[in-house]
Amino acid sequence: MSKALVIIKSMGLGDLIILSAYIDQISKHINKPVVVLAQKNTHANSIFKYSPYVENVIELDKKGFFRIINKIKIKKFDEAYIFSDSIRLYLISKFSGIKKNFHYPFFSKKGKNFFKTAKDFTESILKKEVNPQPRIYCSDEEVKNAKLKFNISNDKKNIVAGISASGPTKRWGIKNYINLFEKINKKFPCRFFLAGGPNDENLIQEVLSSPIGKDCLSFSEMSIAQTIPIISSCDICISNDTGFGHISSALGLKSLFLFMDSPPSSYGTYSKNISIIVPEGESIESCGHNTRGKNKISFSEVLNKTLDLLN
Numbered sequence: 001m002s003k004a005l006v007i008i009k010s011m012g013l014g015d016l017i018i019l020s021a022y023i024d025q026i027s028k029h030i031n032k033p034v035v036v037l038a039q040k041n042t043h044a045n046s047i048f049k050y051s052p053y054v055e056n057v058i059e060l061d062k063k064g065f066f067r068i069i070n071k072i073k074i075k076k077f078d079e080a081y082i083f084s085d086s087i088r089l090y091l092i093s094k095f096s097g098i099k100k101n102f103h104y105p106f107f108s109k110k111g112k113n114f115f116k117t118a119k120d121f122t123e124s125i126l127k128k129e130v131n132p133q134p135r136i137y138c139s140d141e142e143v144k145n146a147k148l149k150f151n152i153s154n155d156k157k158n159i160v161a162g163i164s165a166s167g168p169t170k171r172w173g174i175k176n177y178i179n180l181f182e183k184i185n186k187k188f189p190c191r192f193f194l195a196g197g198p199n200d201e202n203l204i205q206e207v208l209s210s211p212i213g214k215d216c217l218s219f220s221e222m223s224i225a226q227t228i229p230i231i232s233s234c235d236i237c238i239s240n241d242t243g244f245g246h247i248s249s250a251l252g253l254k255s256l257f258l259f260m261d262s263p264p265s266s267y268g269t270y271s272k273n274i275s276i277i278v279p280e281g282e283s284i285e286s287c288g289h290n291t292r293g294k295n296k297i298s299f300s301e302v303l304n305k306t307l308d309l310l311n
Contacts, residue, residue: 002030002032002078002079002100003032003035003075003076003077003078003079004026004027004030004032004034004035004077004078004079004080004081005034005035005036005037005072005075005077005079005080005081005093005098006023006026006034006035006036006037006080006081006083007036007037007038007060007080007081007082007083007084007089007092007093008036008037008038008039008042008044008060008083008084009039009060009082009083009084009086009089010039010042010083010084011039011041011042012041012042012166012243013041013042013043013047013224013243013246013247014241014242014243014245014246014267015042015114016038016042016043016044016047017047017134017136017243017246017247017249017250018114018115018118018132018134018246018267018270019083019118020047020048020051020134020135020136020250021130021131021132021133021134021135021270022083022118022119022121022122022130022132023036023053023054024051024053024134024135025122025126025130025131026081026122026125026126027052027053027054028053029126033051033052033053033054033055034053034054034055034081035054035055035056035057035058035075035077036048036054036056036057036058037057037058037059037060037068037072038057038058038059038060039059039060039062040059040060043224043225043243044057045057045225046223046224046225046228047136047224047247049137049225049228050137050138050139051136051137052137058071058072065088065092068092069092069095069096072092072093072096072098073095073096073097076097077096077097077098078098078099078100079098079099079100079101079102080093080096080098080100080101080102080103081102081103081122081125082101082102082103082104083104083118083121084103084104084109085103085104085105085106085107085108085109087106089103090103090106102121102125104117104121113263113265113266114266114267115132115266115267115269115270116266119132119270132270132271133270133271133272133273134246134249134250134270134271135250135252136228136247136250136251138228138229138232138251139229142228142229143229143232143233145229146229146230146232146233147233150217150230150233152191152230152233152234155189156188156189156190156191157184157188157189157190157191157235157236157310158190158191158193158233158234158235159184159190159191159192159193159234159235159236159237159238160193160195160231160234160236160237160238160239160244160245160248160253160255161177161181161192161193161194161195161237161238161239162195162196162237162238162239162240162242162244162245162248163177163194163195163196163200163203163204163207163239163240164195164196164197164199164200164203164240164242164244165240165241165242166242167261169260169261169292169294170240170241170242170260170261170262170294171203171240171294172240172258172260172294172297172302173294173295174203174206174207175206176297176299176302177207177238178206178207178210178212179299180238180299180302180303180306181207181212181215181216182211182212183303184303184306184307184310185212185215187307187310188310190215191215191216191217192207192212192215192216192217193216193217193219193230193231193234194207194208194216194217194218194219194220195219195227195231195237195239195242195244195245195248196218196219196220196244197219197220198220198221200220201220204218204220219244224243224247227244227247228247228251231244231247231248231251231253232251232252234248234253235253235310236253236254236255236256236306236309236310237249237253237254237255237256238255238256238258238302238306239255239256239257239258240257240258240260241257241258241259241260241262241264241267241268245257245274246267248273249271249273249274250271250273252273253273254273254275254309255271255273255274255275256274256275256277256302256305256306256309257274257275257276257277258277258297258302259276259277259278259287260278260279260287260291260292260293260294260296260297261289261290261291261292261293261294262287262288262289263287263288263289264276264278264284264287265284265285265288268284269284275305275309277297277298277301277302277305278293278297279291279293279294279296279297280293280296280297280298281296282296
């Protein structure tokens with residue numbers, strides 16, 4: 001059996017989750033768990049904590065070229081799968097003594113569809129069609145404990161709200177979310193789990209200080225690993241294009257994604273669990289970086305699609 005290293009350049013949590021489907025397929029192909037080399041910001045240790053397809057994670061240091069080589073070399077890998085067109089990562093793999101290196105063609109990734117590029121790459125190596133649907137594995141015991149600790153029950157609709165994003169142009173207005181929560185809560189008794197980090201504290205406090213705040217719980221002081229069993233216990237997710245939305249989808253939640261300044265064709269069409277809303281006047285194909293459509297997301301469309309998911 002081959003001993004394989006999977007190398008990921010992308011920094012984003014959502015990117016890692018999209019690629020995890022192909023990591024699983026590579027592991028199945030070689031009939032052995034793989035080792036993943038990924039940046040700390042991807043939270044790979046938390047995402048793969050219970051995965052049967054990932055043995056462990058090595059942190060990819062942006063600057064430590066020879067330090068990374070030394071980390072890898074002692075593992076004596078037979079082959080590497082590099083989800084990048086980076087010459088640097090290819091050289092790291094080669095100098096680590098790995099003889100068989102699969103990688104994107106150099107200087108080829110710019111402007112390409114993120115998930116389709118990864119899918120085509122994996123299929124070309126494995127010589128078969130692969131399912132792009134990712135799955136995050138979670139401990140049943142941790143889910144049970146999360147339900148008890150946070151009083152998550154079927155008496156209410158438990159909704160993950162991905163109010164965060166990587167930048168302000170990718171965030172639907174927080175007042176829209178507050179209004180949405182209030183209207184949903186009139187239809188169904190709900191609890192809203194505010195999925196954001198420490199940098200989103202101002203958004204979270206605005207929700208918590210509103211009338212709906214008493215029905216909300218914040219993730220801002222939790223680690224990604226702590227949020228996973230909570231998210232797994234919820235019913236649906238409403239989210240900007242953010243890592244928490246991708247986590248929800250990979251945990252099996254029906255997830256409504258609001259795309260306003262990023263391409264849904266790359267980051268929303270890979271999963272059967274994701275429904276997509278784009279700004280008025282845009283389509284899944286036309287919406288992308290620099291669309292700047294946060295003020296053109298239809299409130300009524302978001303409300304109606306959320307109610308459909310809850311029903």
